[in-house]
Amino acid sequence: GENVEQHPSTLSVQEGDSAVIKCTYSDSASNYFPWYKQELGKGPQLIIDIRSNVGEKKDQRIAVTLNKTAKHFSLHITETQPEDSAVYFCAASSNTNAGKSTFGDGTTLTVKP
């Protein structure tokens, strides 16, 4: 089955700096790659996603890049703010497994004011 590895496990940045989180996946059939943000005591919330026919996608301060050949994808957050502090999860899924997502183990991002 699919295996998703995520790093780093923790990341601390100064407010205003950029943050990058990287993930690799194993199943070449995976074609949908979402990113979720989880705040304390809440369920994960979808913040951005990318499909395998696209190399990059941006939404204001966040962007995701995908390298299908290398089987890795990354989340980029620019101009970080304290409210960006949370745990971020990457995931991978494909329409061959009915949309089931396999998650990485998360990155705890701390933005220091």
Added chain:
Amino acid sequence: EAGVAQSPRYKIIEKRQSVAFWCNPISGHATLYWYQQILGQGPKLLIQFQNNGVVDDSQLPKDRFSAERLKGVDSTLKIQPAKLEDSAVYLCASSSVDRGDYGYTFGSGTRLTVV
């Protein structure tokens, strides 16, 4: 749009007792998932439903876990008997895979502590 509703929010039970969790997905979402999230780890799929049918339950410990989704809407996840290692957050999520929307909407989860 109302979110995914889960109850209870917290539950503390002794080992070997039973417990049940309830989930009401986003209206119109045909696909419903139960995930187990152990502290410090990513969510791990327990079971996936499409309407009221099971799509994938390969990671569900069937000797103690059971789940149902009657009428293709609400779902219940049960553990009987519970073990210490079942302590985790149980997350319910829904999506519209049938419409090509693979993104999940998660509920807030139920935090289970087994003592």
